[in-house]
């Protein structure tokens with residue numbers, strides 16, 4: 001019996017891994033986020049930074065304010081949508097929920113976002129803080145829309161501030177802010193993880209478009 005060939009290069013088709021030099025497929029990624037005090041916004045900016053490292057990726061940051069409606073046509077024109085929210089009471093914030101519900105009639109009823117790439121991130125005050133509740137809600141929303149969820153392909157960090165995947169999550173980015181202002185927290189490891197997710201979404205989106 002032949003051993004599995006996971007990870008071996010295939011010679012019968014061109015390599016599909018894309019990097020900054022080789023991504024010739026232009027893609028558009030929208031990052032829709034909520035943030036009351038700026039910590040989740042900082043995470044969003046690092047997700048954007050990672051995505052922009054992949055040449056040809058156009059990134060737009062859209063903050064939901066709970067009053068104005070998000071331009072759903074702009075999102076429909078995107079190849080990928082990344083969702084970000086603080087965790088409040090173990091779930092996502094109401095502004096994000098309001099945005100989710102605003103898509104049901106105009107978007108979900110015709111499955112207009114089916115096939116788009118999706119991913120998510122959250123920030124909360126404590127290390128766990130039940131952040132998973134937020135990420136699960138984001139992923140379920142994407143699933144109901146027929147979107148393709150991108151997770152984190154990372155081993156867990158050991159909890160040190162600079163560790164990639166410091167808090168050991170896989171469904172999306174988990175970040176932690178304490179009482180310090182957003183200039184000081186979340187720690188570098190969480191921001192690094194956010195950049196990683198941005199790059200991974202951009203690479204995956206370009207591969208799917210190619």
Ligand SMILES: Cc1cc2nc3c(=O)[nH]c(=O)nc-3n(C[C@H](O)[C@H](O)[C@H](O)COP(=O)(O)O)c2cc1C
Nearest residue numbers: 035036037038039040086088089090124125126129
């Ligand atoms: C109403 C409320 C509920 C909260 N619930 C949680 C929680 O369940 N878990 C947690 O770790 N932090 C919780 N926090 C802390 C927030 O998650 C944290 O302040 C927030 O992520 C900061 O993000 P922002 O600066 O983007 O608003 C809560 C804060 C508020 C105001």
